[in-house]
Amino acid sequence: MEYTNYKIHHLKGYIQSLYLVEYPDKLLLLDGGSRGDVKRIENFITETLNRKISDLKLIVVTHLHPDHAGAAPHLRKKHNIPIAGHPELDYWYNGFWGIIQHFIDTLLAWYVATKSRNNYKRMWYQRSLKPDFELCDGQHLPEFYDWEVICTPGHTTHDISIYNRKDKIIYIGDLAIKLGGKFNLPFPVALPDVMEKSLEKVMNLEIDKILFAHGGVVDEDYIEVFTAVKSNLKNYPPKKLNKMKWFTNLNGVIKKHKK
Numbered sequence: 008m009e010y011t012n013y014k015i016h017h018l019k020g021y022i023q024s025l026y027l028v029e030y031p032d033k034l035l036l037l038d039g040g041s042r043g044d045v046k047r048i049e050n051f052i053t054e055t056l057n058r059k060i061s062d063l064k065l066i067v068v069t070h071l072h073p074d075h076a077g078a079a080p081h082l083r084k085k086h087n088i089p090i091a092g093h094p095e096l097d098y099w100y101n102g103f104w105g106i107i108q109h110f111i112d113t114l115l116a117w118y119v120a121t122k123s124r125n126n127y128k129r130m131w132y133q134r135s136l137k138p139d140f141e142l143c144d145g146q147h148l149p150e151f152y153d154w155e156v157i158c159t160p161g162h163t164t165h166d167i168s169i170y171n172r173k174d175k176i177i178y179i180g181d182l183a184i185k186l187g188g189k190f191n192l193p194f195p196v197a198l199p200d201v202m203e204k205s206l207e208k209v210m211n212l213e214i215d216k217i218l219f220a221h222g223g224v225v226d227e228d229y230i231e232v233f234t235a236v237k238s239n240l241k242n243y244p245p246k247k248l249n250k251m252k253w254f255t256n257l258n259g260v261i262k263k264h265k266k
């Protein structure tokens with residue numbers, strides 16, 4: 008996708024999609040990827056784009072799940088690339104139940120990856136990221152002022168989406184997924200009421216292109232897309248996932264938000 012001063016590259020990651028925004032003088036990565044994506048990202052930058060890793064100036068982590076925060080800390084450690092995320096990002100896996108939840112989530116992600124017959128890659132990652140930039144609703148990304156943060160919690164307590172107001176593009180992380188041609192809620196929805204508000208919030212923006220972490224690039228009418236997603240909240244969780252819900256709702260931080 009080409010725009011006036013940048014291009015967006017869609018990379019197929021280990022479990023999810025990654026989007027690399029390329030400017031003449033800098034690169035921005037959406038989002039933090041799976042741990043197994045580190046090499047993929049490095050190779051894409053140095054071999055496909057023929058650029059230096061040091062051109063990558065920022066990694067945005069939309070939430071702390073293994074397919075969105077797994078590669079980021081490794082890239083930061085190796086190449087000194089700063090990470091931006093929500094101020095509550097690191098609360099997610101806090102405390103005893105947080106440790107258990109982190110273990111279960113990593114195991115689930117690994118299961119999803121092996122089920123879709125991806126080659127075996129290490130999945131384990133740190134459960135606390137300590138973002139270099141903490142970004143709240145309406146703030147612009149450092150060095151990438153044309154992209155702003157829209158807080159869209161519901162899937163977790165701290166999800167963010169990244170929006171380009173001028174070009175009407177939004178990267179939504181796990182606010183919604185596209186699976187088998189259908190638009191749906193992510194799993195889990197930790198806070199259904201909050202999720203409803205987040206979906207309404209993005210419907211109030213103007214959007215031409217939705218970048219999904221799970222589902223690729225979508226040009227369809229965004230009101231129809233998010234209305235379809237929202238309508239599934241009535242039947243959440245779907246019957247076949249009802250038992251799974253127990254495994255994904257251990258975090259003390261969810262209980263605190265529900266109060």
Ligand SMILES: [Zn+2]
Nearest residue numbers: 070072162181
């Ligand atoms: Zn997620």
Ligand SMILES: [Zn+2]
Nearest residue numbers: 023074181220
């Ligand atoms: Zn995801």
